[in-house]
Amino acid sequence: MKLQEQERRGRGRPRSDQARRAILRAARELIRENGLAALTMEGIAAKAGVGKPTVYRWWPDRHAVAMAALMEDGPSESGPTLGEGRIPRRRLSTIQSLEQHLKKVIEVFAQPVGRTVARMIAAADDDSELSKAFRNHFIVARREEGRALLLRAIELGEIRADLDVETALDMIYGALFFRLLLGHAPLNEALARQIVSEALRGMRL
Amino acid sequence: MKLQEQERRGRGRPRSDQARRAILRAARELIRENGLAALTMEGIAAKAGVGKPTVYRWWPDRHAVAMAALMEDGPSESGPTLGEGRIPRRRLSTIQSLEQHLKKVIEVFAQPVGRTVARMIAAADDDSELSKAFRNHFIVARREEGRALLLRAIELGEIRADLDVETALDMIYGALFFRLLLGHAPLNEALARQIVSEALRGMRL
Amino acid sequence: MKLQEQERRGRGRPRSDQARRAILRAARELIRENGLAALTMEGIAAKAGVGKPTVYRWWPDRHAVAMAALMEDGPSESGPTLGEGRIPRRRLSTIQSLEQHLKKVIEVFAQPVGRTVARMIAAADDDSELSKAFRNHFIVARREEGRALLLRAIELGEIRADLDVETALDMIYGALFFRLLLGHAPLNEALARQIVSEALRGMRL
Amino acid sequence: MKLQEQERRGRGRPRSDQARRAILRAARELIRENGLAALTMEGIAAKAGVGKPTVYRWWPDRHAVAMAALMEDGPSESGPTLGEGRIPRRRLSTIQSLEQHLKKVIEVFAQPVGRTVARMIAAADDDSELSKAFRNHFIVARREEGRALLLRAIELGEIRADLDVETALDMIYGALFFRLLLGHAPLNEALARQIVSEALRGMRL
């Protein structure tokens, strides 16, 4: 990261970070107001009080601006649910922590912006760096939290050691994603409990 | 219902089903050739040898045409995997049948059109009848097959009777969907086995 | 004429003169309401409660319908201003009659429909029978009245006998037409007097 | 006025006069090739190698483009027929000059483009600035030449001083217009002589 920034240094006057922030702020508000489909580069530039070429200088298309905008203040990190000293403090088992974690994830993604984020991830048909970063920011990071919990649970002997962790994670987070995008059943906190409960029976020693 | 239909009949030139089919055929080919993003109403009309208003007379936007087109000859039904007489013939347990079924689903959705279908489902942010029909056609119908298999398995005593079938189904199919849309891991036949295997341990008596 | 009508007779359902009248009536009202430019075949058919093909069966395009409609109840004939017994009765000289005649013509064409008629005549770039009939109905017929008056004036020795009647008529009616279409000066009754006055000095013995 | 112009300057890319000229040129050629009725905004834009919005940025509709196009190189000015030193040189009386002038006007308007121009003037039912400019360019300017000639003739004692010049001008030019638009009689050079001759008898001392 730092290397990239340093590479950029030296050539000409640095770009106005103020313009960049105005653009992202405008994009964010427009998405909230009218949804992703109604987001246009022209609208962003106009709302940000910025020329269109300035927007294009930073991002190649509206999708990229939207991703950047949502990553800046989208659903916030769910926080350090896995603090070393935290679990003992609350006397939560690792599995209970997983359920708590899933509840938070559900809470975030059940909101309008969360749904937008999920749709953007699903709809993206490219493999640009930004797309990867976006997926990583919103999904993979959470899945990593889940993985850490599962590994810790194995370590602690709460679940069986020969668990296929990757598949288990896809089943857990996939169930959330599936309900969110399909809409065939509610995406509420009860789901967290149900998922953990069902998964647990398969993961028990 | 009948009254409405009767009211509608008899007046004016009837809609040309030939035009309808030509439109869907053109849309299908265009999607296969250039992908969903490059699909335009104008292109569809031109390729179908049809006026633009005729396309709009049938469907409100390109998304709807695409859905209708893919539903007409998208990934075909995976077939009657649960025929009464079939399972004994092949000597497959219900759970083995589920794995076979998942393999077929994966096979279909791993193909380009399958990915397109999945993205369309995920990206749809409306609840129109067509959207529901599309989801039903491609996802819900398969999930129903899965449910039938699980219920049969319960009946036959292959898995525990107090299983939360809905959650289990969301975990199974969600895992597929998740991998397909996130692309963080391959969507291959091995996944079917892994999913069933992991899920099974939780579903055993 | 009768032969043509007899030739037309046949087996099928005869054309509905009621439909014809409804079409012309609708066209007339639409012209009055929104002007000629806003007149459409669809609008006419809808307003007349008639199918489009029925309109096309009678007239080839909207211009033709408009002409037919305006000819049916456009500016009415200015009446028999040249009745043999009428002039003596009113003790008007032929030239005074000409002025009266021009006043009536001006009165008609100064109205909105009159302006529409004039524009239609000017804008027509075809030489169809209907166009000729239209010009004849609204312009030539009046010019003929003028010619009759001039010829009579010559006969009576009110103006010189070697007058170029055709040119004189074009100058008289052309002046009206010119003001109407150019709009550079008012088209009012005073003009009738001015035209006759100026023309007369050139037409006197 | 100057303030408005100054306000407008400096911001943004200036309008391309090259595009403007290409549009007018294309419109002119299309009118000559297929006539006014076949002129479309789309055709103009395509032929000019310009986007449709650019055409609309300059003119509101096809009529306006046509007017602007014809004004740029329509029938050229008939030239300084009333040069101070010219009349004596050619030993033409003012009235003879008027006849010459009318011949030139006739020559121009008897050509296809001249007829188109006349029809456009007649058909225009608005009072936009452009319509006025168009009428002024093609008709009023010539009528002004005629007025100058008549006024000079009065000055020189060639015609009577109490002539109603405006009415006389309308009769003279109206006769041309009338024949052009009605087409009931030829619009040729003989007409110039006839008009002047007939008008003169009324204008003589």
Next chain:
DNA sequence: GGATAATCGAGACGGTACGTCGCGTCTTCAT
């Protein structure tokens, strides 16, 4: 009186052009 046939209202059809919107690029001026 039944068959035949042209017309009727209705409205979908293949088209053309409309006028607008947004794209991504460019050109100019002010800072």
Next chain:
DNA sequence: ATGAAGACGCGACGTACCGTCTCGATTATCC
């Protein structure tokens, strides 16, 4: 020499009418 402003070429949008056609229903003449 950057950045806002905004025009540019382009292409698709969704709509309005065009003039034609295909329906079922109606209304006349002819056999």
